[in-house]
Amino acid sequence: MKQYDAVVIGAGPGGYESAIELGRAGLKTLLIDKNKERIGGTCLNEGCISTKNYLQSAGYVSKSDYFRACGVEVEINGLNLERLREKTVSLKNELRSGVVWLLENAKVETLYGTASFIDGHTVDVSGEKISFEKCIIATGAKSREVPILPLDANRILSSREIFELKTLPKSMAIIGGGPIGCEFATFFGTLGVEVTIIARGTQLLSSEDEEVSKALLRAFKKSNIRVLTSATVENAEVQKEGVSLQVQGESEERIVCEIVLCAIGRDPYTQGLNLKNAGVEQTTKGFIEVDGSFQTSQKHIYALGDCINTPAFAHTAYVEARIAAHNLINGTSHTNTHINPSTIFTDPQIASCGLSEKEAKAQGIAIEVKKAFFKANAKAKINGDDAGFVKMIVSSQSDIILGASIIGTEATEVIHELVIAVEKKMTARELTSMIHVHPSVSEIIRYL
Numbered sequence: 001m002k003q004y005d006a007v008v009i010g011a012g013p014g015g016y017e018s019a020i021e022l023g024r025a026g027l028k029t030l031l032i033d034k035n036k037e038r039i040g041g042t043c044l045n046e047g048c049i050s051t052k053n054y055l056q057s058a059g060y061v062s063k064s065d066y067f068r069a070c071g072v073e074v075e076i077n078g079l080n081l082e083r084l085r086e087k088t089v090s091l092k093n094e095l096r097s098g099v100v101w102l103l104e105n106a107k108v109e110t111l112y113g114t115a116s117f118i119d120g121h122t123v124d125v126s127g128e129k130i131s132f133e134k135c136i137i138a139t140g141a142k143s144r145e146v147p148i149l150p151l152d153a154n155r156i157l158s159s160r161e162i163f164e165l166k167t168l169p170k171s172m173a174i175i176g177g178g179p180i181g182c183e184f185a186t187f188f189g190t191l192g193v194e195v196t197i198i199a200r201g202t203q204l205l206s207s208e209d210e211e212v213s214k215a216l217l218r219a220f221k222k223s224n225i226r227v228l229t230s231a232t233v234e235n236a237e238v239q240k241e242g243v244s245l246q247v248q249g250e251s252e253e254r255i256v257c258e259i260v261l262c263a264i265g266r267d268p269y270t271q272g273l274n275l276k277n278a279g280v281e282q283t284t285k286g287f288i289e290v291d292g293s294f295q296t297s298q299k300h301i302y303a304l305g306d307c308i309n310t311p312a313f314a315h316t317a318y319v320e321a322r323i324a325a326h327n328l329i330n331g332t333s334h335t336n337t338h339i340n341p342s343t344i345f346t347d348p349q350i351a352s353c354g355l356s357e358k359e360a361k362a363q364g365i366a367i368e369v370k371k372a373f374f375k376a377n378a379k380a381k382i383n384g385d386d387a388g389f390v391k392m393i394v395s396s397q398s399d400i401i402l403g404a405s406i407i408g409t410e411a412t413e414v415i416h417e418l419v420i421a422v423e424k425k426m427t428a429r430e431l432t433s434m435i436h437v438h439p440s441v442s443e444i445i446r447y448l
Helices: 013-024 041-046 048-062 064-069 081-105 179-190 210-222 314-330 357-362 378-382 411-423 428-432 441-447
Strands: 002-009 029-033 109-112 115-119 122-125 128-137 141-143 171-175 194-198 226-228 232-238 243-248 252-257 259-262 266-268 301-303 342-344 350-354 367-373 388-395 401-408
Touching: 002 013, 013 029, 013 041, 013 081, 013 128, 013 314, 029 128, 041 048, 041 081, 048 064, 048 081, 048 179, 128 314, 171 179, 171 252, 179 194, 179 210, 179 342, 194 252, 210 226, 210 350, 210 388, 210 401, 243 259, 301 314, 342 411, 350 411, 357 367, 357 388, 357 401, 367 441, 378 441, 388 411, 401 411, 411 428, 411 441, 428 441
Parallel strands: 002 029, 002 128, 029 109, 128 301, 171 194, 171 259, 194 226
Antiparallel strands: 115 122, 122 128, 141 266, 232 243, 243 252, 342 350, 350 401, 367 388, 388 401
């Protein structure tokens, strides 16, 4: 039986990041995942990298009219999805090879197979027994299925199978109005696919600011993306040419589409780990229970990323990985005290951090809401994309910035300035009086 100082289960962002930290610290470390192609996890294979590469291409299509008006002689003849798919696979392979190099450089060993706990210090990996002193679980999450729409890799797809499409469908329904559903609606809608979003909630992106959600809804309507809120699928029939959905919303209607994308959320990927054998406790929803230092109910076993109940972002997992690895190595109990930004790569982009207006009011905090519109921003106009706004939540008493929401061009970049401001408890006056480059998108902060 092979023995290790530390075993990491799951090779997504949180898993490989923590394994690299452990290896660099001199611990004999083993990283386990199902196969080499899964290194990078959901983020690399069908999440962050794949979706954003697709959306980047769609973004050029959406702005083609503006740049033609600027004199650029360009004609868009659609998009070759097979070529985009091939390029995305090439990009993923390139990035994966970089991760593998980092693991090798840190002297981290890898083992491919399905991991299952035998006891608190032993794990079985497809028949091979591995002994460890300490462990980090970073198994991530998997797409949640709609009970009446079981995935079939043909007509009913998750965000994983959607990347196997070689041609654009003529029509599609997206079940779910969260970040995943809205990003794919942006991509397919931009390319002329007839898209209908069916969302159970009263607004798109239920965790985001209500004004931001309404602004995205207006943008979707302009792009001919149909959105049904407070709606559920009551019945579904998979037919030869497509799928027929019976939808109950403000009224009952039948929607016929070529494919359906199920994007109702993700569940922690913990089934099959046999966590009870290790004495590791879970919540009723399947998340692994951890304390603030990412220790489970067994103090030598840590968990992080999407398999615990924290924001499901790769950038969050990276931070959790570094903290958990540091705690494991040094026996400390450090926690994540950083402000976590939320980012959604729709068109227009969305980003937020800290308290929303609704959250601040619910906590009884006296606030002032400051807002600036991209229509007044020169660089946004130069980019051909001046829709949206920045909204900053400020304490009325101290002028300290409590949070911010952005919808508009480069929102996912501009948000970092506000993350720093919230984390370092800067005042609105301190932030807005700083010199910002002109012209720049970030300059919009000066208008607040």
